[in-house]
Amino acid sequence: MSRLGSSGRRARGLVALTVTAASTLAAVAAVAGPAAATGPLEPAAAADRPNLGDACTSADLGTRHPYLKTAEVSPTITHFKGWYVTEGTTGSHEVTTSTETTITVSVGLEGKVEGEFAVELLTSAGASLGLNVKAEYSSTSTESDKVTWNFNQPGYYGVYKGTKKVTGTYGSLNCNRAQQDDGSWALQWIEGSGSGSFTTYTTLEEGAVRCQDDVPADSVMARAQNLLDCGSAAAEAEHLAGAVAPTAEQLRERGMQRAALTADASAEQSEATGPSTQAALDCQTTVYKIAVPGQPLSWGAPVLATDGVRLRPSTIFSAHLDHWRLCNVTETNGVLEATLWNWGNGGCATIAAPNSADERAILQTASCTEDDLQRFFIYRDVPGSSMVGVQNKYTGSMMGHDRYADGEFIRQYSSGRQNGTGTYSLIED
Known part of the structure; x- marks a missing residue:
């Protein structure tokens, strides 16, 4: 960190x-x-x-x-x-x-x-x-x-x-x-x-x-x-x-x-209406897992485009679907803004436009574009801690999950998860 x-x-x-x-x-x-x-x-x-x-x-x-x-x-x-x-x-x-x-x-x-x-x-x-x-x-x-x-x-x-x-x-x-x-x-x-x-x-x-x-x-x-x-x-x-x-x-x-x-x-x-062309990303070389603090499950990108990002255990068979890079990173008043690029499927994390106004809409990956639905703010703990909160730029909603379980979707919540299940660890891997 x-x-x-x-x-x-x-x-x-x-x-x-x-x-x-x-x-x-x-x-x-x-x-x-x-x-x-x-x-x-x-x-x-x-x-x-x-x-x-x-x-x-x-x-x-x-x-x-x-x-x-x-x-x-x-x-x-x-x-x-x-x-x-x-x-x-x-x-x-x-x-x-x-x-x-x-x-x-x-x-x-x-x-x-x-x-x-x-x-x-x-x-x-x-x-x-x-x-x-x-x-x-x-x-x-x-x-x-x-x-x-x-x-x-x-x-x-x-x-x-x-x-x-x-x-x-x-x-x-x-x-x-x-x-x-x-x-x-x-x-x-x-x-x-x-x-x-x-x-x-x-x-x-x-x-x-x-x-x-x-x-x-x-x-x-x-x-x-x-x-x-x-x-x-x-x-x-x-x-x-x-x-x-x-x-x-x-x-x-x-x-x-x-x-x-x-x-x-x-x-x-x-x-x-918005752009749909593929965007060229300036990604950091560091690879991260976005993990549940103290637990073995991390954000795993979908293999099928129609699926969503889920909590998954990291194994030798994960095929880098649990690895993310921060791209086009900026920082304002201590808050990072970045595109989350997945190493495993080459897509960027996003909330699908038709569902962007929906509470509990599922986080997905899609072709990378210059779109605020694919931009996220990262709120960080004090230096020395890897814990973060993740917010979609366009919708303003926070990322979280309903329960801790293998295969559980990552979703957006307008106020976040008040029980702490929207706090993750951004861990260099």
Whole structure:
């Protein structure tokens, strides 16, 4: 492991986060900090979660936790219908609304909410903002579009459903070696790979509002009142009882929503395409086994392309399938980034693209390409120890296994294996 030593000390500093909140209904304390710096916002209910700079142990090398960088709350109308009530038509009406905005719970590039990391992140965001948010995959488009309301006065109403949309950015806390001021080394939680953005929302509320109603500013009801386009000729005109045509403000909102969805789809298509040519690798001469600490099983590459990397005993018949080289190696803040090339089959470790968003997707080998699915971060124990944690660059997930057994697959876990079965030994062979 001496060849893998850190090239310098990791700078240490405490940073603070300012969380912006568009809703006056969500009170978030803003903490001043160094200019242009952000850091984790830790909810009071999550005192057991690590903070940046806290000590960790070798068992944590194969794990990670989310931390909030920013969070913003904005009242959003998801369903709306202009409704005119005349004399003699007051009372209860069931109104079928139109979709204004669709909010989908998502975490990261893939948009899926799967695994412990995403759930912990969304739960943490809700606790930090004092809101009860969705912590699983859901969409406002699946909510009923019908609103039953008792109209006790004639007038021009906006019948709505809405919610508090919560968006923000997050980072990843990983355990890694860090050199201390006295020159010694210790394990501590650092900002690792795996930042991104998230979206969630609170429970939908419904109601009806008129232009003349006095409503709280920055509320869902105020947002619905804005869609009435109060003061316009359409709003002030006489109407027959029942549905009213969409206002100019509603049409603008829908146009912006369609444009955003088109942009998101284009971005996803761009992410889905990628190079497929064989890459030339600059590999180190050292050959490694990636082994379970103190146990005879190591990562063994598959003979068949359709199989995955498994725990295998090393024997004279292993045909170098248990031997790996680190290629195109870089180091940033003490964390190695490398392609893992297998000596036995000539392939590179990867998570298959169709399964990249799946919790517990199997680690495989494939033809080597310049692809982030084939790049891995290696988090190391203090010098003198060979123990490491391995994280896929594209998915952000940690490598681990369900149980210690011959033939057990190596898989990806969004938060790693909290029982220590994601910590391996990188042993020169």
